[in-house]
Amino acid sequence: MLKQFLLCSLLVVVISLQCPKTFGQPAAAPAPAGPDNITKILEKAGQFSIMIKLLKTTSVGNQINSQLNDSNNGLTLFAPTDNAFGSLKAGALNSLSQEQQDELVQFHVIPMVLSASQFQTISNPLRTQAGGSGTYEFPMNLETSGNSVNISTGVNNATLGNAIFSDNQLAVYPVDQVLLPMSIFGPKPPAPAPSPVKKPKKKSSTDLSPAADNVPADTAGTIKSVTRGAVIFGLGFIGTFYL
Template sequence: MASTSLSLILLALSTFLLVLSPYAQAQKPSAPAPSPSHLNLTGILDKNGQFKTFIRLLATTQIGDQIKNQLKSSTEGMTVFAPTDNAFSNLKPGTLNALSDQEQVQLILYHVLSKFYSLDTLLTVSNPVRTQATGQDGGIFGLNFTGEGNQVNVSTGIIETQINNVLRGESPLAVYQVDKVLLPLELFGAKPPALPPPPAKAPSSAKNATAIAEEPSASASEKSDHSGSGGRNVGFGLAVGLGLMCMGALW
């Protein structure tokens, strides 16, 4: 009888524990979201793989540290578009090496927006959306977003690609994978044709007048010669006439 009572007590206790267990788990506090000061863009990219080139450029341009510091003070959050290693490999050989240090900074900043955007809000923005490269060289450096549903396309005016993967989608930092490097029109667009050199200046009219004044005219010289020979001819004629008159008087 005592053993039967004990078994009933143990059965009731185990049943109570089974009922209580899901409730206790539901009451456990969820892990707090990382604060902006603990967000690590490099860590997010490294965890997902295939972003080694972008990570290297974030380090060499020091934009990775800039984003980390901005997240600590920003109330708007940030959005980063991360090109894959294949995206950089598909660029023309020497594309990155042909850029100056300042242009590499502009290229990476072109992949960063100074506000947190979910995929839904990217479809409702007013294009073009200014990137952090805006103002670096006087250009607009904007991105255009189109699409519908869960598909969002981003265009630079040179290339267009689809946002294929959400690496992080929680405020204050959104990180999206893109399979093409976003090439800004301001750096990679067609350059205006070089202007032709200015024509050589013609001699001024004052110089021409001076040159003409310094050279005696042919007509004046000829007049001088004619007047001199004419004077000699008149003198010779007078002498001959006087001689003839004298001879006539003697005869």
């Protein structure tokens, strides 16, 4: 009996030494979730490899992550799928300058968190991070029909899918077309009309002759005085002759 007790006690000691984290210590708390990272979110969702590449090459991905960490306003990303990019004309992206690629990606970023319910009441045109929303700039309009949300840019239309990620900082929605802004892909604004050519003013019949226009004022007065004197002298000469 004593041997059995000693063996049991020894077994308990050995087990406790082999498994120190199991006995007498609380379980470790799960690590807190880190800040949102837009590229990791898209990588996890899949089918966004081209958008991820653009976010990296333009550095807009780093900008978005910084905004999420430094601001309380939040962001919404309309992310085109790889199939959406595949529907573009061949070479469309490569023909864009670095600035235009940056504007294209920023056009898909809304500077606020938008929930699905907000699409029903949002005001158009929707402001994006690309710039102004004028006719020939970066206009974007959202229309809803039931649960369907359609986006119009003035160049093309796209349909919004269900959110693939959403929290109080960031919302990410897939779109089935790359959103093409007017500023890059649309027609250019019409050139301003040329100013009308002013016609020279016609001279009235009372205007002086061109020769008189070129005569200085003091010279013209002298001529008039000489002429008047000559007339008076002539009249006096004629009168004397007849007398």
